[in-house]
Amino acid sequence: MSADFWEDVSTTWAEAEQAGTEPAAADPPDLRLRRARLGRTGARIAITGQPGAGKSVLFDALVDRTGPAYQPPGQSHDREKHRLAVARGDQRRRSSVIVVPGQRSNNQAAAFDELLAAGAGPAGIIHVVCWGYNTAWNAGNRATMLDEIRAAGQPVNADTVRAWHRAGELADFRVLADKLATSGALDRLRWLVVAVAKCDLFWSDIAAAREYYIPVPGHPTADSPFGEVLRGLTADGKNDVQLAVLPISSYAAGHDFGVGLPKQPRQFDDAQTTAVRRQFFTVLGRYL
Ligand SMILES: Nc1nc2c(ncn2[C@@H]2O[C@H](COP(=O)(O)OP(=O)(O)OP(=O)(O)O)[C@@H](O)[C@H]2O)c(=O)[nH]1
Ligand SMILES: [Mg+2]
Structure with missing residues (x-):
């Protein structure tokens, strides 16, 4: 069962990988x-993940604004709230989306409090990760990063x-799983999509x-540290949380590491972006 x-x-991931490689x-x-302005709110969806991971831009891609x-x-400093009109075939639904800002702050704490309020957890979560290609908005965070890399005796390079970003991403994911x-809220959660964003940068x-x-x-002991948390969170499918882990490119542009390193170009053309996004949409549509 768990295997x-x-x-x-x-x-499901392999289908997206195939689409991106041979669109x-x-x-x-x-x-x-x-986006809808008014009307019913419907099922609640949260978009979570680290600073600069691609949450706000992913929402814009979902509503075809990119x-x-x-x-x-x-950078988002506060939660972003949207109403979403979902049309699939002749079905019409409403959802409300809350994008939790990645930066730890009082605003973030308030967003989580609202999101996880007793008895009112979200029906679905899109958790955004990005393989270490976070946009490092904040000069303080960049200085901390450089200090920590140097203190570990390592050179400052793209790797x-x-x-460093991936370590933060993992720590944040553990915190989310714990919350x-x-x-x-886990008891009410119906689905979770781990969006591996910015895949155009590292295809x-x-x-x-x-x-x-x-x-x-079939091999829990072979899991990566991220996989281990994800396995725990979803209880190998036994807690009835539907899960997808999918690559997505919301906005294909070169990446600036923010610390004077050469910019990394995107590796996707438009056909690849479209193909990967289509697979993401198809799967997400099953949950909405
Ligand atoms: N190459 C590439 N860049 C992306 C993609 N999505 C977002 N970006 C870049 O990453 C930056 C950060 O994305 P956001 O969506 O603003 O990040 P966020 O997760 O909302 O971050 P916070 O607001 O800090 O919580 C954007 O300004 C874009 O430059 C993507 O799919 N591909
Ligand atoms: Mg944002």
Whole structure:
């Protein structure tokens, strides 16, 4: 049973990986999402993850706002709340989305308090990770990062910067898993999507990202530290939380590590972006 659960998660990822590597013309998913101003709120969805991981831009991509003239919004200091109109076939639904700011702050604590309030946890969570390609908005955080990398006797390069961000990402994911369990929100949660964002920057390394973010079917002891937390959170599928782990590119642009390193170019063309996004949409649509 537990091996099958992770096999299914891996298969769904593999379809996205295939789409991104050999994009084929296919019908767009039968799902349309748009921002709604008024009306019912519907099922609650949270978007969580570290600072600069790609949460706000992912929301904009979901509602099809990341076209050629798109300007990303920059760092979020407070929660962002949206109403979402979901159309699938002839079904119409409403959802409300709360994007929790990545930076630890009183605002973030208030957002989590609202999100996890007793008896009112979200129906679904999109947890955004990015393989260490976080945008380092904050000069204080960048200074801390450089100090810690140097104190460990390491050079400052793309690998060590990314490893530093990934360590933070893992720590944050542990905190989220703990909050969900202790607040009781996990009992109400119906689905979780781990969005491996900015995949246009590291498609050449996508197999390693897959192995890191997805627990190993049938081999718990072989899990990465991230996989271990994810396995614990979903109880190998036994707590009935539906799960997908999927790559996504919301906005393909070069990456600036923020500490004077050369910019890393994107590796995706438009067809790849479209194909990977389509798979993400298709799967998300099953949950909405
Ligand atoms: N290459 C690439 N860059 C992206 C992608 N998504 C976001 N970015 C870049 O990453 C930056 C951060 O994305 P945001 O969505 O603002 O990050 P966030 O998770 O909302 O961060 P906080 O507001 O700090 O919590 C953006 O300004 C974009 O430059 C993506 O899919 N690919
Ligand atoms: Mg944001």
